[in-house]
Amino acid sequence: MIFPEKMVYLRIEIPEESFEKELINIGKSRLLHIDERKGQKLFLEEEKRAEYLYALTEKFLDILEIKEKTAGYKEFQMEEVEQFLSEIQSEINSISNLDKEIKKEEELLHQAEKIKMITSEKLNIPHLIKNLKHIKLKTGLFPSENIEPLILSLKSYDVFYLSGMMSEGTGWIVVFFVEEESRIKNILEKNQVKEIPLQYFTEEFVKELEKKKNILIKQKKNMKEKYTAKLLLINSFLKRKISLIKVKKSVEKHNHYYFLWGWVPEKKLREFVRFLEYSSVQTFPAKEDAPVLLKTPQIFKPFEKLIQNFSYPKYGEINPTVPFALSFLVLFGVMFGDVGHGFVLVIVGHFLKKRYKDAGNIFILSGISSTFFGFLYGSFFGFHDVIPHLLFSPIKNINSILIMSLVIGVIMLSISFLLNIISLFKRKKIKALIAGEGGLLWFLIYWYMIGIVIKAVVFNLDVVIDLFILGFLLLLAFVYIFIRTKSLTTSVIDTLRELLETVTNTVSFIRLGAFALAHSALFLAVFTVAKLLQNEEGETGILFWLVVIVGNAFIIVLEGIIVAIQTLRLEYYEFFKRFYEGGGTPYRPFTLD
Template sequence: MFSPLPMRHVMIQVMTEELSLVSLTLAELSVFSPDHRPIYEDRFPHIPGGQFREYYHQGKSRLEKITRHIPLSPQVRLQSIQVVDERKLRDTNEWLGEVWQRCSILEEALRHLREEEQLIRQLEQTLENFENLNIDLNLLREERLFLDLRIGMVPRTNVSQLQEALGLSHYLLFVYMEHENNAHVVVVGPRGEREEELGSVLDTAGFHTLPIPPELRDEPENIRRELDERRHRVEQDCQLHRETLKTCSTELRNDLEEARRTLIMAEPFVRMDTAARSSGYLSIISGWIPAREIQRTRESLSDVLVNPFRLEERKPSREERPLVPSCLPEHWLMSPFATLVKQYGVPRYGEVDPTALFAITFIAMFGMMFGDVGHGLTIVLVAWLFRWKLRSFTPFAVCIGLSATLFGFLYGAVFGYEEMFHAVWMPPLSDPLYMLGVALRWGIGYLLMITLISIHNRLMEGDVTRAVFDSNGLVSIVLYLTVLYGLWNHYTHGVFGLAPLLISVTALLVLLAYRLIETDAPPGERMLVALIETFETVTGYISNTLSFLRVAAFSFNHVALTIAVFQLVSMLESTQGQWLMVILGNVFILVLEGAIVTIQALRLEYYEGFSRFYSGDGKEFRPLRLETVKGV
């Protein structure tokens, strides 16, 4: 519960022909994470399945593209699990290629139709524009003897450069309209040898000729009708293509589902990649399995494999620890807290998994800062009503709601009313100094616990020196405790005390000496760095401890806000108004203060807690599994 599961490095020796079957079996078990290091490269030089992987990736890419047009069901049902051989995968890939060809042609046709649609829109704009010009437009349409005249569209960004470029060929360019990203232009110049040159420049500039409709002068209505007809035809064509796609979907969906199943069953072997190596008939697979799953894995392989196999397991070596994936036990109650912890990082293998600690302390701090029976129960109720939306975060919201309710009983508050029942403990504002003292003690306890975890983590890494001398090590904890004791002495008896003074100064000097040894720099810089870092360690402990005062401060804030709401209520005369103000005031407190308190509690966890002991740079355990929900 407090650290990732113990893992074992395994090396499975199998016959090469059974590699795919082993991959599939391991994926079914969902307990194996491949190790891609080339540790057995000398004895097993070949990485099998190069062509197989190529077929898979191409097939997967094709299926993904096809599903943009032919959607498949979000979940896959694998009726029977079978090994996919290279031939079957090749056939599937080829078939997917044919289907994609059909889809691609349709996609391109639809793109052309969209372009045509856009052209029609541009023509309508042109028509509207030309109607306002008082010229004979037939002149633009007809071939001229001495004049080369073209009308068309060009991307706006190219206009000015094109205008100047055409000037070099003695052509002129006029913009008569701008629409979307295109400029509608008239290009005019002398007929002759430069016509071909002009065509080339216009092509490069993305010039698109706009045909001038022949009836433009006489009956503009006819043109509108013709454009409408063209648009109608385009729509019809679009509809036709969509129908074709629909027919295609109906015809192919089952086969596509089958192809998807094939790819899913081929994926485990693909994901093995360099974790599977072979030498002739013999192959190996290397990776990580949780220690408690070794026996089950062995039994499953014995059940499915025809040929003998050998599964060798060993504990990870000290050097390998950073590479070992962290397998964190999953629990529905802990899942939302685990998600929040992962926002900070994944625990390294061997490190303490802070999820449970985070869950307990977060819930407690939230309740202490937001203690109110009414508010707490409202959070629980809302979380329950919106559980379909909150999904795995429902337990999180329910827990913090219950914590707020519990502290509400301790504080004796229901929606801010403190006279409804007697507080089991005390209302926060009745003795603020006492509450601040409680928060401070909570902070000290929390920091001590965190520092102890940090020491544990260093010891697990085998780094005894850091466990003792580092800023969150044993010496620091001694310094922290003796300073606290001395301050307590000073507060109660008026003196710091000789023993705490001697111990704390010694601890400080030890920390400084360690920093001096550790820092790799010239003497002056070394001294400066060591002094600053030691000073930072001391101030860090002080500021972190004081930071927990906010736990009490926000409980005052909560009461103060309710007092403000009641003050506003007392200023209103009508009963309805007062009730409305009570409701709105409480909603305001729930939403705004609720969010602030959540952020503050998270801040305390991340900055005051995690940053001291938690590197968060571990590798998440992602076992081979049959991906039947997301993706292909």
């Protein structure tokens, strides 16, 4: 739980004749995270071929409207796959072309129907098409900005026209003329008129289109019955083939053997080896470039997403999820402590969980924390006389809430130091453990400064000797940095920077008390406005409760967002600074279904 799962690095030697069979065994194990930095790129042509054929099967399945793509699994020869897809391609393409033709005709028919409806009071276009002998007509749609040049051009000829707007940006026109058809056609084309052929206005065309649709439905049904089963099996085969080829990109070949590298959790090594039938395996200790498998208790799993927003842990580093989750809940609760608001967050989290599970769980846990601190503060939707406080009311005990904030800051930074010390000890970085940033020496300096402050401020004792001792400890830190950097200026700056950052990081936690007070102050403002709306006898009415409800809703949304941001800031920049570096890779084993 404290550290990620221990990994081992493997070198797998696979005989050439059993190469693909062994890759399938490795995929079935679901344990090997492949080292993709290796590889000689031996299978590029095979990859292109498989991807092309897979894309073809996906296209065919879409044309045949086969949505459900679950199927069994069967091995094929690539030549057999190519032959089958080639045989059915012309048949499926004819269906696709007919489908496109019908969709295009349906679109034009829809536009013709609109024009018929718009012009029905003035014109009966289907009747005119049948009965006009010497007068010709054309109709179509055009961009609305072209209406003036279009009308101007038509006025140069002996024509009659009707036009108008079909929708924003699109106009319609019907032109009657006797001669000069080619010139009228040129005018329409120049003004971007999309002509609708006259047959789209007739009943005969509608009937013909219905016939085409029925033919298409019948053809699709017949093809589905003939080809669906095999097409799905080939699709499944090619999908697996591509997965295998992606693994093949990470192998190297020497003589008649392929070599594959990757990582497996140490406690799963024996289980992994049992899946192998043809290979020999060499193991090596995993280094810092190994992938990371976190062992986080299920209740805190949602907080891994917030960790990843910052950076994924590096192999060998402490898993920060549990300390992050616990401290996040404490910080959020301190700043947002109210029993009623906590209940609201829990309810919101419950509904949010149905669609966004992790976010919903974070809302629920944060709501529980707010409720707990609400009982400590005695606050229920801002009312401080409904439940008794178990600790104190922040607005009435400003010094207490600020001191509590500093104490929480000291505890969190101390935990940060201790986590770093444990991490450095486990990774055997002895020099950094003793005198590096976040090491034992700086932890001693930090607590010595705290001791000096307590001695001088709380007990009012003389601290001159203590200041000399503190100066000596800082000198030791300076000497270590100087030995490491060989630069006097850098050593002075780094020593002062670390000292000031330690102080400012602690003081930064004052914001906990500040936001707890702001929470109470916002309530005070809401109730001040609400009380102004009470009647002369001091009785509360509808307006009073409306202000209270709206005010609480405003506080929950606005301050909830601000408090969440401030909590993350304290975590990322104060708490993580000493023990967490990040930059790791999640453990993602190669898997074959």
